[in-house]
Amino acid sequence: MGEGAWWAVAAVVAALAVVALDAAVRAAHAWYWTASLGAGRRGRLPPGDMGWPLVGGMWAFLRAFKSGRPDSFIDSFARRFGRAGLYRAFMFSSPTIMATTPEACKQVLMDDDAFVTGWPKATVALIGPKSFVNMGYDEHRRLRKLTAAPINGFDALTSYLGFIDDTVVTTLRGWSERGGDGHFEFLTELRRMTFRIIVQIFMGGADERTAAELERTYTELNYGMRAMAIDLPGFAYHKAIRARRRLVAALQRVLDERRARGGKTAAGAAAPVDMMDRLIAVEDEGGRRLQDDEIIDVLVMYLNAGHESSGHITMWATVFLQENPEILAKAKAEQEAIMRSIPPGQKGLTLRDFRKMAYLSQVVDETLRFVNISFVSFRQATRDVFVNGYLIPKGWKVQLWYRSVHMDPQVYPDPKKFDPSRWEGPPPRAGTFLPFGLGTRLCPGNDLAKLEISVFLHHFLLGYKLTRKNPNCRVRYLPHPRPVDNCLAKITRLSSSHG
Numbered sequence: 001m002g003e004g005a006w007w008a009v010a011a012v013v014a015a016l017a018v019v020a021l022d023a024a025v026r027a028a029h030a031w032y033w034t035a036s037l038g039a040g041r042r043g044r045l046p047p048g049d050m051g052w053p054l055v056g057g058m059w060a061f062l063r064a065f066k067s068g069r070p071d072s073f074i075d076s077f078a079r080r081f082g083r084a085g086l087y088r089a090f091m092f093s094s095p096t097i098m099a100t101t102p103e104a105c106k107q108v109l110m111d112d113d114a115f116v117t118g119w120p121k122a123t124v125a126l127i128g129p130k131s132f133v134n135m136g137y138d139e140h141r142r143l144r145k146l147t148a149a150p151i152n153g154f155d156a157l158t159s160y161l162g163f164i165d166d167t168v169v170t171t172l173r174g175w176s177e178r179g180g181d182g183h184f185e186f187l188t189e190l191r192r193m194t195f196r197i198i199v200q201i202f203m204g205g206a207d208e209r210t211a212a213e214l215e216r217t218y219t220e221l222n223y224g225m226r227a228m229a230i231d232l233p234g235f236a237y238h239k240a241i242r243a244r245r246r247l248v249a250a251l252q253r254v255l256d257e258r259r260a261r262g263g264k265t266a267a268g269a270a271a272p273v274d275m276m277d278r279l280i281a282v283e284d285e286g287g288r289r290l291q292d293d294e295i296i297d298v299l300v301m302y303l304n305a306g307h308e309s310s311g312h313i314t315m316w317a318t319v320f321l322q323e324n325p326e327i328l329a330k331a332k333a334e335q336e337a338i339m340r341s342i343p344p345g346q347k348g349l350t351l352r353d354f355r356k357m358a359y360l361s362q363v364v365d366e367t368l369r370f371v372n373i374s375f376v377s378f379r380q381a382t383r384d385v386f387v388n389g390y391l392i393p394k395g396w397k398v399q400l401w402y403r404s405v406h407m408d409p410q411v412y413p414d415p416k417k418f419d420p421s422r423w424e425g426p427p428p429r430a431g432t433f434l435p436f437g438l439g440t441r442l443c444p445g446n447d448l449a450k451l452e453i454s455v456f457l458h459h460f461l462l463g464y465k466l467t468r469k470n471p472n473c474r475v476r477y478l479p480h481p482r483p484v485d486n487c488l489a490k491i492t493r494l495s496s497s498h499g
């Protein structure tokens with residue numbers, strides 16, 4: 001054999017050794033987490049790959065999301081193990097079962113006996129150990145009832161509609177009158193707008209500077225949310241932890257002030273009751289009130305959940321409308337018809353007008369499906385449970401891959417096409433449309449979010465145009481899908497505008 005052939009043999013042997021080592025390390029890692037289950041239970045686990053120690057599937061997950069092909073992560077499991085609906089993996093430092101089909105997600109989400117929340121350490125540390133993300137069943141039920149009622153239903157939504165309407169009208173006009181070349185970060189400004197709305201609902205408002213500062217702090221918090229929990233300078237999680245401290249301090253100041261005033265405004269009149277007052281006043285059966293840190297964690301959670309997703313979805317819906325002239329024309333015609341049906345003396349929109357926006361609602365639902373702002377959610381098994389015939393062992397984490405359900409061609413034909421008409425006809429089968437989750441932890445702000453987004457789109461369609469500076473800008477998928485330029489764009493007022 002010549003020297004070249006020896007090198008070739010050596011290269012093959014080295015490659016085989018690497019493959020064998022890789023397989024051995026993976027097998028040892030899987031054994032470490034599954035040995036205690038015993039052969040019987042181990043044999044009932046779903047197929048999957050626990051990956052290497054410590055990192056597990058995190059590299060593959062981060063690589064897929066950072067390379068702009070987020071679906072390639074779950075697709076690789078489906079390719080290797082078939083459409084099992086459940087896969088085992090090692091994610092966020094825990095042995096995990098990933099549920100990827102409507103049936104599997106639905107079963108987990110509807111079973112409160114067998115599953116509790118199971119968010120990763122980083123999320124709990126950032127949103128708050130005393131918020132819903134880490135709360136037991138009874139306490140969650142009590143505080144959920146208290147906080148969800150005032151943001152749901154006809155009366156609650158009617159009471160916020162005027163403020164939302166005015167805020168949207170003023171904001172759009174302000175953007176269209178900007179000086180310079182008119183460009184601004186559309187997403188950043190939309191987040192500010194949705195933040196102003198949620199701060200009004202939960203805390204009776206804040207001055208412009210404080211609101212902008214708080215929102216910037218939330219942005220830093222969110223950038224650390226899906227990152228590895230490495231609390232060292234330079235890491236996103238470290239910055240996010242510092243952002244949380246600033247938020248807690250700011251809310252503590254507001255709470256102290258609120259307690260000092262004892263239900264009065266600065267001018268001495270009786271102040272209207274908002275969510276902060278409700279949280280201060282609530283007592284459990286034993287007469288115990290919430291501590292400051294409990295109130296603050298619930299507020300940190302609500303203020304974040306209440307603006308971040310709505311801001312992103314509003315941006316994407318506007319972009320999709322502007323990019324699809326036929327869809328835009330149809331949506332605009334619907335809004336014009338609604339305008340014609342409004343009696344002359346009526347000031348602003350009513351909830352009745354909102355309920356007539358059937359096509360716009362399809363546009364928003366398609367945006368929610370297509371964008372997958374909450375692509376995954378987390379639970380933990382409290383006992384052994386069988387789903388799709390596979391075992392989810394007690395103590396293991398469960399990830400609900402809402403994104404996979406929404407991008408599954410068996411559920412949504414041609415899933416990568418933005419097509420609002422797929423929402424015509426009867427409502428979707430239970431478990432197939434999960435933008436707000438399902439079950440007892442279904443998003444309590446779903447109606448409010450849809451209202452806010454629709455009011456914005458109503459005014460946008462009737463009077464404005466969006467021109468992006470970089471229409472083909474790269475999209476980042478973590479923590480939430482967004483163009484890397486935060487949608488640098490110009491808003492111009494149409495000459496035929498109604499507003």
Ligand code: HEM
Binds near residue numbers: 305
């Ligand atoms: C487009 C906008 C929104 C989307 C896509 C969204 C999505 C979601 C999803 C998927 C969940 C469930 C997570 C799980 O399965 O555990 C959730 C929970 C939650 N959302 Fe939203 N949300 C939106 C807007 C809002 C708004 C406006 C508010 C507040 C007013 C809000 C407050 C919450 C809260 C407090 C929870 C936790 C519920 C619980 O654990 O009981 N969200 N949201």
